[in-house]
Amino acid sequence: MENASPSPSRRRFIGTALAAGAVAGGPNLLLGQAKGANSRLRVGVMGLGRGKAHIKAFLDVPNAEIAYVCDVDANRLVSGANTIEGKQEKMPQKVSDFRRILDDPDVDAISIAAPNFWHAPAAILALKAGKNVYVEKPGSYSAHEAMRLVETAKETNRQVVMGNQRRSYPGMKDGVQKLREGVIGELRYARCFYNGARVGIGKGKIAPPPAELDWLMWQGPVPDAPYKDNLVPYNWHWHWLYGGGELANNGPHGLDIARWAMGVDYPTRVTCSGGRYHFDDDQETPDTITAVYDYDGRMGISWEASSCHQRKPEAHAFVSIYGDGGKMDFGGSGWRIYDLAGKELEKNTDPPSDVPHFANFADAIREGTPVNQTIADAQISTMLCHLGNIAYRSTGAINVDPATGRLADSPAGEKYWSREAYREGWEV
Numbered sequence: 001m002e003n004a005s006p007s008p009s010r011r012r013f014i015g016t017a018l019a020a021g022a023v024a025g026g027p028n029l030l031l032g033q034a035k036g037a038n039s040r041l042r043v044g045v046m047g048l049g050r051g052k053a054h055i056k057a058f059l060d061v062p063n064a065e066i067a068y069v070c071d072v073d074a075n076r077l078v079s080g081a082n083t084i085e086g087k088q089e090k091m092p093q094k095v096s097d098f099r100r101i102l103d104d105p106d107v108d109a110i111s112i113a114a115p116n117f118w119h120a121p122a123a124i125l126a127l128k129a130g131k132n133v134y135v136e137k138p139g140s141y142s143a144h145e146a147m148r149l150v151e152t153a154k155e156t157n158r159q160v161v162m163g164n165q166r167r168s169y170p171g172m173k174d175g176v177q178k179l180r181e182g183v184i185g186e187l188r189y190a191r192c193f194y195n196g197a198r199v200g201i202g203k204g205k206i207a208p209p210p211a212e213l214d215w216l217m218w219q220g221p222v223p224d225a226p227y228k229d230n231l232v233p234y235n236w237h238w239h240w241l242y243g244g245g246e247l248a249n250n251g252p253h254g255l256d257i258a259r260w261a262m263g264v265d266y267p268t269r270v271t272c273s274g275g276r277y278h279f280d281d282d283q284e285t286p287d288t289i290t291a292v293y294d295y296d297g298r299m300g301i302s303w304e305a306s307s308c309h310q311r312k313p314e315a316h317a318f319v320s321i322y323g324d325g326g327k328m329d330f331g332g333s334g335w336r337i338y339d340l341a342g343k344e345l346e347k348n349t350d351p352p353s354d355v356p357h358f359a360n361f362a363d364a365i366r367e368g369t370p371v372n373q374t375i376a377d378a379q380i381s382t383m384l385c386h387l388g389n390i391a392y393r394s395t396g397a398i399n400v401d402p403a404t405g406r407l408a409d410s411p412a413g414e415k416y417w418s419r420e421a422y423r424e425g426w427e428v
Contacts (some may be wrong), residue, residue, distance in 0.1 A: 001075035035108065035366045044101035045070035046090075046122060047114035048080030049233060050136060054111045054223035055080065057358040059087050064362055066092045068101045074212040085145070096214055098122055101195040102129040108365060109159075112136060116249075117242050120145035120428055121221045123160065124152045132159040134358070134365070137252035138244070138382040144418035145428050146386060151288035155373045161361040161371050164256045166333070168357035171350030173279050175328060175335035176261050183337060184323030190262050192254030192303040194246060194315035198277030199308070200288070201238065217229040222419075238283035240393075241364075245285025246305045247272075247392075248385045256373075256381035257319045257330055258301045265380050266405040267301075270398050272391040278308035282427060291388035296402065301390070380405065390416045 021072045029066040031398045036042075045306070045325075047372045048071040066084055070090045077094050084092055095101065101110055102125060109132040112122050120140040123133045133153075139162045140146035140298040153160040166172045179187065209215035209227040218232065219225065222241060236242035237249050254359035274289030286306040293301050317329035326339045337345045363369035383405050390413040398410035407413050422428065 006243070018384060026083060029030070033100075038063065039067055039366050041109065041362050041366060042067040042105055043111055044070060044098070045080070045111045046070040046078045046098045046101070047112065047118070047136075048073075050112065051111070051113035052083055053354060054078055054113050054134070054358070055083055055195055057354045058111070058362075059084070060174075061356045061359050061362045065090070066094055067104070067107055068093045070095050070098045070101060070237065070364075072214040072217045074097050076233075084280050096135065096217065098157070099125070102126055102131060102299030103378050105130075109134060109186050109361070110134060115140045115236055115242060116244065117222050118220055120149045121422075121424075123149055124428060127152050127156040127158050127160070129375075130156070130158070134161050134163070134361050135375075136163040137378075138162075138248050139252075139379060140382055140383055140386070141244070141248075141392070142416075142418050143383060144385040146383050147405075148428050150376045158369060159364045160375035160376060161357070161364070162250060162252075162373070162382075163357070164350075164373055164378055164381065165357040165373045166253065167260070167353050167373040168360050169333045169350065170356075171334040171348045172257065172330065174348055174350075175330060178324075178335075178337070179321060179328060180263075183325075184321070187262055187323045188299055189322045190258035190299075190301045191322075192251075192258050192301070193320075193321045193419050194250045194254065194303075194305040195310045195314075195316060196246075198271065199309045200281040200319045201230050201235045201283055201284060203229035204282050208300045219423070221422050223421050223423055228282075229327065235283075238285045240284050243285070244289070244385060244389050245247045245289070246307050247285075247289060247291060247303065247388050248382075250305065251303055251385040251388070252378075252382050253292075254319050255301065255303055255384045256305075256378070258321070259381055259384065261319070261321050261330070262295075262299060262301065262329075264299065264301075265296050265389075267400055268402050269294040270387045270391045270400060271396060272388045273396055274305075274392065289388075289389070289392065290383075293384060293388075299379055301384075303384075 031414045045054050067413050069080045077306045111134040118136050126133050206226045207229045213226050261327045271289040274286035276287055280285050290304045292302045318332040321328045334348040334350050336347040358371050364371045393411040393416050398413045399408040401408040427428045
């Protein structure tokens with residue numbers, strides 16, 4: 001595994017800038033222009049946990065090639081590359097520093113599936129290097145990063161898609177269209193649910209990082225902290241330094257469907273409460289939480305999570321939309337419509353697939369096809385998660401300017417708008 005510098009060196013920055021210039025001025029990817037429908041799409045995948053699903057989806061996109069795979073864990077790097085063996089003509093290059101992908105002028109896009117705290121810093125560097133970006137949800141660690149990512153996408157005029165794959169599911173699009181047509185009348189409220197059965201993570205010990213893990217590069221933009229033996233590869237989600245808990249982890253999916261269905265953007269008020277009720281362990285973020293978003297008294301959305309108790313006796317839909325004439329329940333990929341008496345009237349049970357979302361991203365790069373959701377719109381859904389966490393960590397309730405998404409008359413929340421500090425050289 002390569003020993004990569006944790007901050008962008010001057011040499012690397014100049015190399016990346018030159019690569020960006022070559023891409024922007026070359027025939028393959030002009031600013032604001034599509035490549036061409038029959039062009040080969042060369043992609044690098046960063047983060048080979050969830051990234052393996054990215055690889056699988058891109059391999060099902062016609063004329064797409066995985067040119068690079070990247071992970072700071074040497075074992076994951078090898079296993080990720082092995083998933084490609086025999087499935088395309090050429091094996092990808094293996095790198096532990098994603099900036100090596102950005103240095104290659106022949107790479108069209110980077111697909112980011114690293115931890116949340118990497119999403120915006122990596123995406124912004126990629127955009128400035130002239131690359132298109134597919135980034136997993138939530139796409140940003142904080143409200144500040146969310147807005148900076150959207151600004152950079154606009155400045156660079158690249159295609160950026162977030163992993164809200166349900167935006168590309170035919171069943172979901174069909175259901176939202178039915179709501180637009182008034183199938184359940186005037187819409188009043190949306191409820192989102194996440195019920196899990198996560199176990200405790202125990203009390204971790206400070207220890208040397210395993211030999212296969214580049215701990216400094218894993219932390220990336222986060223200020224240096226000692227390695228703890230119960231943090232990697234997944235439990236960073238439950239520590240405020242690295243993640244945003246279940247709201248940032250699963251909230252973007254449900255809240256995006258609710259906001260899309262209701263036809264709304266930013267709320268005027270957000271309340272959020274809950275706590276850690278199930279385990280005495282190292283987790284800092286709540287395992288039980290309810291966030292409520294009020295849209296000026298006209299309508300509302302709620303998101304409720306029970307991470308450690310599945311609530312099996314209760315039959316919760318993924319998202320429920322309530323109207324004057326009935327209810328629509330969205331599942332993983334389809335929907336069911338009920339009248340006011342609870343009688344099922346109609347349903348759609350289309351199976352889920354990530355491939356249409358990745359294909360839409362590829363078509364946007366090659367043909368200029370509109371993306372099914374812009375990054376600006378996707379980050380509004382992510383901002384609902386950030387605002388919920390800000391409310392939870394401050395006073396329990398915040399006011400929001402619905403025109404901008406910024407805090408209004410909620411000074412206690414400003415502390416949580418952005419990360420307190422970044423590692424030098426990685427500032428967003």
